[in-house]
Amino acid sequence: MPIYFYWGEDDFAIEKAVGSLRDRILDSVWLSFNYTTFPPDQSDAVIQALNQAMTPPFGSGGRLVWLINTTLCQSCPENILTELQRTLPVIPQDSHLLLTSRNKPDERLKGTKFLKQHATEFREFPLIPPWKTELIVQAVQEVAASTGVKLTPLIAEFLAESVGNDTRLLYNEMEKLRLYTENSHQPLDVKIVSQLVRNTTQNSLQLAAAIRGGDTAKALVILTDLLNAAEPGLRIVATLIGQFRTWLWVKIMMESGERNPQAIAQAAEISNPKRIYFLQQEVKNITVQQLLDTLPLLLELEVSLKQGASEIITLQTKVIELCQLCKTTTSRI
Structure with missing residues (x-):
């Protein structure tokens, strides 16, 4: 009963894993007979997939049945759970059931526990945090x-x-x-x-540096370049949040009197302590309070974008607010 569950936000990594699985299982000659996908908008997708998985493959190679972006591990009705319990233990060895989802499985659900118990592979594909x-x-x-x-x-x-x-x-x-x-x-x-090479994240880090320095004009130019390069607003925000979070931890440790780079790196979740010296130089002209005050603004920005606010206007407004906040700090020091 080969069963695979892949989940996470790294869609491309999941695509590559699915492609590798497909190449390993299927005979290209019999691909159209033995490869079936079920999209999330199909109401009876789970039942149909389970029934298909029980069908022996035609010709050579195996069978692969793929439930795409399933919500099975977020919501598992009793009738679906019963069908899982009846089917998963008896899926033929040459039939393979694959489930993928962007969302983390809810470990409290009986369906998730049962699926995990019978899965050959239960694997997460997370995005690396931009600041790591x-x-x-x-x-x-x-x-x-x-x-x-x-x-x-x-x-x-x-x-x-x-x-x-x-x-x-x-x-x-x-x-x-x-x-x-x-x-x-x-x-x-x-x-x-x-x-x-196309360069976008470097510019997002440059945007963070411009904001930290209170340089509104430079920050808006960098932001415009990022948006013109079709960089998603939420990705820009994620980089900013990660960078300001790192700066905050470094500054807090400095203010507490900590001088050990290894200790500061551990607190800031930085694996290379050699970066600490440069981070300390970056935050020497900004206060802990001002770094703290940037985080609610960044959170407001993230929430606004997720709620469908105008990306350009919202980003420009918050970048100006952040620059003014940091510029005020710099002038006080």
Whole structure:
């Protein structure tokens, strides 16, 4: 009874995992007979998928049945639970049932517990928080290794700053670099990579720095560039929240008298203590209170965007407010 449940916000990573699973299970000759998907808007999707999973595959290879973006682990009616309990233990070994969801499974539900008990693979695909740059650098290095692109540590850091936690963009840019290295005898350096790679997260971090310095004009220019590059507003906000949160923790630890970089890094959830010196320089002209006051504004911004407010106007308004807040702080010091 091969059963797989993939969930998380990293849609592209889930797509790649599904593609790998599909290639491993299915015979391409019999693909149209043995591969069935059920979209979330189909009312009887779960029942139909379970019935399909019980059908032996035609020809060679296995059968793959995919419940796309299912809410089964958020809401499991009694009749569906009964059907799960009846079907999952007896699914044929050459039939594979795959369930995917963006939402975290509710571990309290009987359906979730039963599914987890019988699943071959129960796996999360989370997005790396934008402020955890060390993990993003690690992801860049892993993708480079898998695609055969040789990167120096400096280029890996530049790519991490450029693509952020966007896995799809990372693979797209890495493929671009792979094609370049295949057709050129010139080794990669930061200058070449900067000309080839789209840079958005770096600008979001620059936006945070401009806000911290109270430079309204510069911040609005950077914001306009980001929006013109089709950078999603919520991704910009996520980077800002992460950066200001990191600055706040570093400043709090400094004000408390802590001087140990390892201790500060642990409190700020920074895996590389060498970054602490530079972060300390960045926050030396801003107070703890002002950093604290930025967080409610950023939260208001996030909520407004999620509720459908005009992205451009809302972002511009809040960026101006944040700059004024930080500028007031800087002038007092």
